[in-house]
Amino acid sequence: MEIKMKEYYKYNQYTKQKVRHKAIFKAIESLTYNREQSCCVERNYVRKIYDYFTLSEDISQNKKEAKKIDISYIKNWEKLHDSYVGVKKPEDLIVCFLCGPEPNNDFRELINLGILPQNIWAFESNNQVYKKAIAAYEQGEYPQPRIIKQNVETFFQQTPKKFDVIYIDACGSIPSTQHALRCVSTLFQNHRLNSPGVIITNFAMPNTTKENIVDYYEVVSQYLFFKKYPSAKIEVNKNGIINEKYFEFLNDVKNNFELYYGEFISAVLRDIPAVIMPLERIALNPYINQLIDLTEICITDEELINMSEENSIAKYFFMINLLLKKELLSEKSKCFLNEIGNYDALLKGLKIIILLRKGKIQLKKDVQEIKEYFETNKKIYQFLDKPHSNLFFDIIINQLAYPMHNNVQYSERFRYIAKTNCMYTDVTIYDECRYIYEWLPGLHQIESSFENISWQYVFRFALDGLVKMRQNYNNEFFFQGSIVSNTVKGFSSKKLKERILIN
Structure with missing residues (x-):
């Protein structure tokens, strides 16, 4: 892979410098002084729900149920949270960035914020640019970054090094x-980001003089349409998608492309680690054979599209696959499919998830019994959402698939103009949330753990925090588990901040 480096005349532009400073400062601050806020579920969240119910003056079943929790379980969960999140100072963070001929621009920002020079890695694969970067430092000069003459994607694939902050300032458009x-x-496929961790990306608007903007309209409108209308009934004819709402949305994207392109970037940056990569792992993990019978089920693309109601990513990729087969997909859409890992594995993973959700796939006998436990056991108290087999599958799949969830509340996004080109910078905070997934034991121990009220309720209270973080953006798995209503102050669903225009 060759990421063509930055258009260097932009490097010392005031707006570029301002955005760079804001982005790097936000990343370092998020992983040090504000580290607790960078978690999708904060350490005190379980205790907050416990207090909300037990300190209420109202006499309710919720209060009675919450009082059944042995406080030692809440303390143990907080210790588990501490063990995964920990505490870090700036000098503890490890950072990598794309080098270019002037590595000192990013390097100085990093060391001024307390990052140790020894913990900074810079990458450059272009031979001439690499020589300029090396020449930027005189012999014996210190400090200077560790500059590696290798493509950063190849490094992610071949070297088992993890980073706290990864800065991808490629300045190209996507896809x-x-x-x-x-x-x-690739970095998510190979687990190169610590948790919590931050990725700073800088992408450009498509260059209309060099690229077909109509193809970008297609990519952006199709991806975001299913986000907005996951239940829309879609048909495909010889000209492509047939749906009146889609045509209206496509026209809106054309008229407001700067806005929607930025939303597309942020959506993809959320979906790759939280949904797309985990689904690819599910499809390739032989453990799935312990859950279901993978005997091939004869089902058409059209049937899969219709079954994917409320699952925006599944509906999008099944629709794209149908358009691809009918040779109705633009080159940019094909390019996008090549950018997101193992496309065949993704389709297989999506198919498994949809068929599981619809009860159209044969479960192994022992798994079927556990599923029935969640669906028929009246002893499992409801709170807000009734515990369903969806909750069980969410636990099992995410324990093994290792999603990285986006902290939408504290991530930040910028837009600025470099010369005449519009640029989009996203500072995205990610969290593996292992303090939730590791709380419960393995497949055949789930039922036993739910029989322990304290164990079960602590898990469900913690899960409520993750539900509130992802429900507006990443509900593509099985998604169930709210304990407290969104209308209650302090427990509402989280919203992504608007993109800030930097002048």
Whole structure:
């Protein structure tokens, strides 16, 4: 892969410097002084729900149930949370960035914020640019970054090094033959980001003089349409998608492309680690054979599209696959499919998830019995959402698939103009939330753990925090588990901040 480096005349532009400073400062601050806020579920969240119910003056069943919790379980969960989140100072963070001929621009920002020079890695694969970067430092000069003459994607694939902050300032558009988005997919595919961790990306608006903007309209409108209308009934004819709402949305994207392109970037940066990569892992993990009978089920693309109601990513990719087979897909859409890892594995993973959700796939006998436990056991108290087999599958799949969830509340996004080109910078905070997934034991122990009220309720209270973080953006798995209503102050669903225009 070759990420063509930055257009260097932009490097010392005031707005570029301002955005760089804001982005790097936000990343370092999020992982040090505000580290607790960077978690999708904060350490005190379980205790907050416990207090909300037990300190209420109202006499309710919720209060009675919450009082059954042995406080030692809440303390143990907080200790588990501490063990995964920990405490870090700036000098503890490890950072990598794309080098270019002037590495000192990013390097100085990092060391001024307390990052140790020894913990900074810079990457450059272009031989001439690499020589300029090396020449930027005089012999014996210190400090200077560790500059590696290798493509950063290859490094992610071959070297088992993890980072706290990864800065991908490729400045190309996505998707494109520069493969900047594939670099993001590769780093998540190979677990190169610590948790919590931050990725700073900088992408450009498509260059209308060099690229077909109509193809970008297609990619952006199709991806975001299913986000907005996951239940829309879609048909495909010889000209492509047939749906009146889609045509209206496509026209809106054309008229407001700067806005929607930025939303597309942020959506993809959320979906790759939280849904797309985990689904690819599910499909390739032989453990799935312990859950279901993978005997091939004869089902058409049209049937899969219709079954994917409320699952925006499944509906999008099944629709794209149908358009691909009918040779109705643009080159940019094909390019996008090549940027997100193992496309065949993704389709297989999506198919498994949809068929599981619809009860159209044969479960192994022992798994079927556990599923029935969640669906028929009246002893499991409801709170807000009734515990359903969806909750069980969410636990099991995410324990093994290792999603990285986006902290939408504290991530930040910027837009600025470099010369005449519109640029989009996203500072995205990610969290594996292992303090939730590791709380419960393995497949055949789930039922036993739910029989322990304290164990079960602590898990469900913690899960409520993750539900509130992802429900507006990543509900593509099985998604169930709210304990407290969104209308209650302090427990509402989280919203992504608007993108800030930097002048």
